[in-house]
Amino acid sequence: MSRQLFGGAAPGFSRITGLAALGFAATIVLANAIMVPAGLPLTGAGPDEVTAFFGAEGDVVAVASALTPAAWLLATLFGAGAVAALRRSEHGRGEAWSLLGFTGLALQNVTFAAVVATRLALTSTAAGDGAATGGLWALHDALFTLNGTFLALALVGLSVAGLRAGLVRRWHGALGLTSAALLFGSATLTPLVIDHAGPLGLLGLAGWLMWVVWIAAYGVTLIRLKPAS
Numbered sequence: 001m002s003r004q005l006f007g008g009a010a011p012g013f014s015r016i017t018g019l020a021a022l023g024f025a026a027t028i029v030l031a032n033a034i035m036v037p038a039g040l041p042l043t044g045a046g047p048d049e050v051t052a053f054f055g056a057e058g059d060v061v062a063v064a065s066a067l068t069p070a071a072w073l074l075a076t077l078f079g080a081g082a083v084a085a086l087r088r089s090e091h092g093r094g095e096a097w098s099l100l101g102f103t104g105l106a107l108q109n110v111t112f113a114a115v116v117a118t119r120l121a122l123t124s125t126a127a128g129d130g131a132a133t134g135g136l137w138a139l140h141d142a143l144f145t146l147n148g149t150f151l152a153l154a155l156v157g158l159s160v161a162g163l164r165a166g167l168v169r170r171w172h173g174a175l176g177l178t179s180a181a182l183l184f185g186s187a188t189l190t191p192l193v194i195d196h197a198g199p200l201g202l203l204g205l206a207g208w209l210m211w212v213v214w215i216a217a218y219g220v221t222l223i224r225l226k227p228a229s
Contacts, residue, residue: 011225011226013081013084014081014084014085014222014223014225015222015223015225016077016081017077017078017080017081017082017084017219017222018078018081018218018219018220018221018222018223018224018225019219019223020074020075020077020078020081020219021074021078021081021215021216021218021219021222022216022219022220022223023070023074024071024074024075024078024215024219025212025215025216025219027067027068027070027071027074028071028212029212030067031064031067031068031071032064034060034063034064034067035060035061035064038053038057038060039053039057040053041053041137042201043141043144043145043193043194043201043204044141044193044194044195044196044201045137047133047134047137050122050133050134050137051133054119054122054123054125054133055123057123058123061119061120061122061123062120062123065116065119065120068112068113068116072109072112072113075105075108075109076105076106076109078105078215078218078219078222079101079102079105079106079154079158080102081222082098082101082102082158082161082162082218082222083098083099083101083102085165085167085222085225086098086158086161086162086165086167089164089165089166089167090161090164090165093164095161095164097156097157097158097160097161097164098157098158098161099157100153100156100157101153101154101155101156101157101158101159101161102154102157102158103153103157104150104151104152104153104154104155104156104157105150105154107150107153108147108150108151108154111143111146111147111150112143112147114143115140115143115144115147118136118137118139118140118143119140121136122136122137122140138194141194142190142194145186145187145190145193145194145204146187146190147187148183148184148185148186148187148204148207149183149184149187151179151180151183151207151208151211152179152180152181152183152184152187153180155176155177155179155180155183155211155214156176156177156180158176158218159172159173159176159177159180159214160173160177162218162221167221168217168218168221172214172217172218172221175210175213175214175217176210176214178210179207179208179210179211179214180207181207182203182204182206182207182210183203183204183207183208183211185203185207186200186201186203186204186207187204189203
């Protein structure tokens with residue numbers, strides 16, 4: 001069912017940013033579909049496994065990394081569209097939940113840029129410097145897990161803003177808040193997630209999968225927005 005446009009954004013802009021959300025979701029799923037089957041080590045993996053993967057699969061890492069600049073651009077464009085659709089409603093209540101969400105998107109872009117840069121560095125060091133490889137992988141795991149904090153900010157800010165404006169449905173908002181709780185929990189437990197392989201790692205995975213569904217659903221919502229009468 002179509003919804004009214006809550007902010008000052010033009011319908012064409014809203015549709016573009018909705019498509020950007022879908023493109024972002026597709027891009028991050030594709031990047032993982034390339035890396036995971038190739039044997040990307042799990043968080044907390046030992047140095048031998050890390051060295052073997054990054055020493056042998058440099059081309060795979062390069063291809064997956066080439067997708068990420070587009071993902072960051074698309075995520076930022078989606079965030080701008082969500083803010084544009086929500087700010088008029090928020091301004092009347094003196095709130096800024098959508099800006100909190102946009103800040104989370106920006107910070108996750110920066111943090112994941114560091115994750116990707118670390119992966120690219122690992123392809124250069126894995127063949128000849130075991131100590132450097134171990135240190136870089138530890139940094140990678142910490143950044144990757146702590147990034148859940150910023151994803152949680154994005155999810156909370158845009159879910160609460162959308163619910164209060166009547167832009168998103170209750171199930172969609174609940175999905176976002178549940179995902180945020182799982183991702184924030186994983187980030188809070190970062191030392192344990194890294195040092196102890198097991199069910200704790202599933203917190204972040206479950207939260208990430210919900211995040212992908214959430215942002216795709218938000219994209220559909222933005223695409224369907226109609227001008228306010």
